Amino acid sequence: MSDRFAGKVALVTGGTRGIGLATALALAEQGAFVFVTGRSREALDAAAAVHPGHIVPVMVDASKADDIRLLQSALAESRRRLDILFANAGGGSFIPLGAIEEADIDDVFAINVKGLVLLVQQMAPMMRDGGSIVLMSSITARTGTPGFCLYSAAKAAVRALARNWLLDLKERGIRVNVVSPGPTDTPGLAALAPDAEAAAGMKAMLSSRIPLGRLGRAEDVAQAVLFLASDEASFINGVDLAVDGGMSEV
Numbered sequence: 001m002s003d004r005f006a007g008k009v010a011l012v013t014g015g016t017r018g019i020g021l022a023t024a025l026a027l028a029e030q031g032a033f034v035f036v037t038g039r040s041r042e043a044l045d046a047a048a049a050v051h052p053g054h055i056v057p058v059m060v061d062a063s064k065a066d067d068i069r070l071l072q073s074a075l076a077e078s079r080r081r082l083d084i085l086f087a088n089a090g091g092g093s094f095i096p097l098g099a100i101e102e103a104d105i106d107d108v109f110a111i112n113v114k115g116l117v118l119l120v121q122q123m124a125p126m127m128r129d130g131g132s133i134v135l136m137s138s139i140t141a142r143t144g145t146p147g148f149c150l151y152s153a154a155k156a157a158v159r160a161l162a163r164n165w166l167l168d169l170k171e172r173g174i175r176v177n178v179v180s181p182g183p184t185d186t187p188g189l190a191a192l193a194p195d196a197e198a199a200a201g202m203k204a205m206l207s208s209r210i211p212l213g214r215l216g217r218a219e220d221v222a223q224a225v226l227f228l229a230s231d232e233a234s235f236i237n238g239v240d241l242a243v244d245g246g247m248s249e250v
């Protein structure tokens with residue numbers, strides 16, 4: 001434990017596994033009081049059990065407006081104000097052009113864009129002046145990937161939202177930054193492949209395209225989020241920080 005975030009209150013959406021869980025645990029280890037959201041009660045309770053008293057689970061679907069209103073009520077009842085908001089919940093799947101259904105567009109944009117917009121809109125009034133918002137994008141927003149157009153476009157929208165929100169929130173000194181991971185070894189990455197064998201092949205192929213020769217770890221991304229959320233980044237506003245071992249530069 002350290003006291004880097006002592007006295008700080010954070011909210012991490014999609015904090016039951018992968019990057020969100022790693023970030024919630026790192027914040028709690030460094031002294032923050034962390035609200036964590038997800039849809040699985042069991043996984044939420046398991047996350048909270050790691051740091052009892054420091055992690056508070058809130059069961060919400062981050063893609064649904066009603067659930068985000070419930071989250072706002074839970075926070076209001078706690079009488080705590082947020083210092084850090086990490087809008088992490090998201091995901092997608094490979095759907096090639098030609099096979100895209102209307103429902104696919106709705107699903108991908110509901111979790112990655114609509115839910116994120118509603119979250120920031122509802123939570124901003126509950127933040128302290130001088131707080132920090134970190135939005136989850138992806139390096140797939142910068143370059144093309146076969147079959148990944150919906151996800152890529154949704155994550156590009158996140159980057160655009162950050163540029164606008166830092167102006168909308170400037171009177172309150174709230175910073176808005178983006179983190180863009182490259183391929184990161186999480187359950188969400190493995191789920192892009194149809195089975196374990198295909199997932200292993202996909203990970204090997206992706207690793208070979210990363211100058212540092214390996215996939216990212218959830219903890220690598222968590223450390224970047226903690227930096228952007230911390231006072232050490234107090235003059236950093238509107239950046240899109242790639243955490244990708246150099247992949248998007250080559």
Ligand SMILES: NC(=O)c1ccc[n+]([C@@H]2O[C@H](COP(=O)([O-])OP(=O)(O)OC[C@H]3O[C@@H](n4cnc5c(N)ncnc54)[C@H](OP(=O)(O)O)[C@@H]3O)[C@@H](O)[C@H]2O)c1
Pocket residue numbers: 013014015016017018019020021037038039040043060061062063088089090091092111136137138139180181182183184185186187188189
């Ligand atoms: N892994 C990568 O390579 C990579 C690269 C770039 C960007 N990203 C982005 O990073 C974020 C986290 O990815 P990850 O790889 O850590 O994913 P993951 O392992 O699939 O974890 C996703 C988390 O989000 C939650 N979640 C998903 N949909 C949700 C919903 N509708 N409502 C509430 N919670 C929801 C899940 O919890 P429940 O299932 O309990 O709801 C889980 O805690 C995503 O936005 C993803 O697009 C990932």
